[in-house]
Amino acid sequence: MKRWSPKSLLTQTDVPYYLLSFLGGFCIYILKLASVVKVLDDLGMEFYPWLMLIQGISIYSAIKITELKSRRNPFLFASLVFLAGLFIVAAGNLPIFNSLNQSIAFPISLFICSSILLSLIEIHLNDIIFSQISLLKNTRIATTLALFEETGALTGSVFTFFAGSLALSSTNLLITLVPFLLSSFLLLLLKPSSESKVEIKEKKQITEDVSLRLYPFSFLVIGLFTTLLCLKQLQGFTVLVGLEQLKGSNGEGLTKIFSQFSMVQTSLIFIVLLASMSRKSRLPTWSKGIKGFLSIQTFSMALLVVVPSPLLYLGTGAIRKIWQHTFLEESMNILNSSIPQDIRIKIRSLMERYGNLVAYTILSGVSFLCINKITPMWSAWLLTACIGGVGIFLRKKLFNTLTDYQVGNIVRTDVFESINSCYSLANPEASNHAMALISLMHQNPRPILLKAIIKSLGNMQSKDAIEPLMKIYETNSAEDVQLAAIEALLKFESHDIDYFLLNKLQKIIHEQTSLGEIRRSIFTAITTRLHDVAIPMLVGILKENPEDQRVIANVLIVMGEIAVKRNDVALLEKISEYLSPSYTRRVRANALMFLFHHKKFHMKASSIFGTFLASNDEYDRSAVAFLAGELRLKGMMGFIFENSKNKQHQNSTLLIALLKLGYHEASNLCADLILNASHDQKIIVLNQLSAINNNHVRYKVYFEVLEKHPERLNEFLQTLIDSKRDFDEDRILIHKEAKRLGISVYEDNQLFENQKKELKVA
Secondary structure (H helix, E strand, C coil): CCCCCHHHHHHHCCHHHHHHHHHHHHHHHHHHHHHHHHHHHHHCHHHHHHHHHHHHHHHHHHHHHHHHHCCCCHHHHHHHHHHHHHHHHHHHHCHHHHHHHHCCHHHHHHHHHHHHHHHHHHHHHHHHHHHHCCCCCCCCHHHHHHHHHHHHHHHHHHHHHHHCCHHHCHHHHHHHHHHHHHHHHHHHHCCCCCCCHHHHHHHHHHHCCCCCCCCCHHHHHHHHHHHHHHHHHHHHHHHHHHHHHHHHHHCCCHHHHHHHHHHHHHHHHHHHHHHHCCCCCCCCCCHHHHHHHHHHHHHHHHHHHHCCCHHHHHHHHHHHHHHHHHHHHHHHHHHHHHCCHHHHHHHHHHHHHHHHHHHHHHHHHHHHHHHCCCCCCHHHHHHHHHHHHHHHHHHHHHHHHHHHHHHHHCCCCCHHHHHHHHHHCCCHHHHHHHHHHHHHHCCCCCHHHHHHHHHHHHHHCCHHHHHHHHHHHHHCCCHHHHHHHHHHHCCCCCHHHHHHHHHHHHHHHHHCCCCHHHHHHHHHHHHHHHHHHHHHHHHHHHHHCCCCHHHHHHHHHHHHHHHHHHCCHHHHHHHHHHHCCCCCHHHHHHHHHHHCCCCCCHHHHHHHHHHHHHCCCHHHHHHHHHHHHHHCCHHHHHHHHHHHHHCCCCCHHHHHHHHHHCCCCHHHHHHHHHHHCCHHHHHHHHHHHHCCCCHHHHHHHHHHHHHHCHHHHHHHHHHHHHCCCCCHHHHHHHHHHHHHHCCCCCHHHHHHHHHCCCCCCC
């Protein structure tokens, strides 16, 4: 068993980055609390407009300076930021500084410094963490880190709720400062991974003169981001007004009120994020999340005009932050990936600097008018609702401009950029471009790009695409392309499509000698939609083919998928008839796979499993390994390992079973076998690897290649291509990971560049 030491936890796992995210969330909460206390308790709301104006200018300057200073050693820079945060929080709460509070300059300085440090932590900490963590290790890393961050913020709010004002207890203040110190120390211990040449080039481009006029959508992106920042800051003002009114009405301490609000808000965010962990991966589109955020903001602020209430002020702030964490941030990341690399860094730099400056300036003006009662308070909410309306207009304008660009971008960039362009078009709003994608689909693009086009057509929901999608299924023999076409057709509601799908289902069952994982996915996709029609059809096929073991084995796979999904005991009873020794090993294994974990059929299935286990036949023992991996029978791990060891770990079926069961060395053994076996054996291993539904299990093998055999990465990628299996999405992820680690990828890029056709949009 693998033993972990403090050193290995620090250098070989992602634990320190999860801890950093947790500590960062705690520190961010404390800095926010410090800012609110300085405004409402020490200074008063009349200072708020001027503080916002100074803050906007200060953050603009701070981001400009830190872009230059943090580039050499971002870990050291972030460490210093946390130390500065420690000093600011300590200075704001230690009794020895109380005399300085008599001077207005001191609390103003503390407020500005805490706000700047808060912005720097939010910007730089995530950049550092994401640059170090492998997507191959954790595909949902963004959500995982957000959970740790919110847990840190929740811990901070619970602590301050029970501890009260930090200025009144040196012990409580000391406990609060520990996360700042730990974060700083941890950042110094961690070593950054080597940067790729591409990333260095991108960073240098910040200071270079990149013309944005060639990309007219870039100014709309900056405008939309600025609008979102304006909404965020004005919403923050709403929460502040609510806190002030609650403080004035019931006399409770501000720290306790803010802690209560944060506890409720953070708990809701935590629950939503936790629920999203089980969400299936979706086709990446950015428009829907931004549209929803703007619509909710516009409605909620318009509601405040009619129903002003302190609790409603706080409630709209909580809703805004929940939507921001669960949808908006993901949408902005996807939008960022849709922007060409040569201007991406430049746009981000401008958004962070000018966006904050404009947002804080507007906030300063609006809050000045309302706080000094030059205009009624509801005018601020009305203005915010109007800004939300402007954002909705900008989003629509940006969508149209960006989609026009993306259609042309598909045919003039590398395949990875082209795929991003396709996914950017995957929206019913972009259906006017369907004919252009259909034209491209008919011009034989590379399979990886063809599938992206097919997926986009399905999400566009244009009826013009139905006939071409059916045709591409009929004419293209690649199973992964056929699966993409089926999944795209399932997006439409049509009796013609239902008839088409049923015909294809019957054809696959009768004609395929070996079902294969992709064919099984096609089965599942079709029967999920047509299960009421598919079940009698499947039963009929069994009756018509009582002796055809190949057809029976295929039908059992489909029938078993339906039975387990619907917990249909009658179907499982039918499947149990095929456990008889009169049927082939393949038929009995397929039946056993769906019956083993059902209490009614477990004993009978276990008996058949035992006959395989006791057999001296090598193929029966391979069946045991396969079934143990599929059924997650961890108790069989020792048996399978001994068999694999006896064969010098050269039997791929045994290794794949160990991989599925979670044996920690199996990923390394699989990687070695793929790299060092004969060409035919490599293809067999990869075929079995592609059949694993759990992406994370496959990614472990890729990570081993990147970690231990980086010099053979191009060879490995070429082997994936030679397998003719659906590794396209995996190769994209490997390419991104190689870039993060600074590993040059030649073969993959060269393949796309040499074989790419000159496509023209009709």
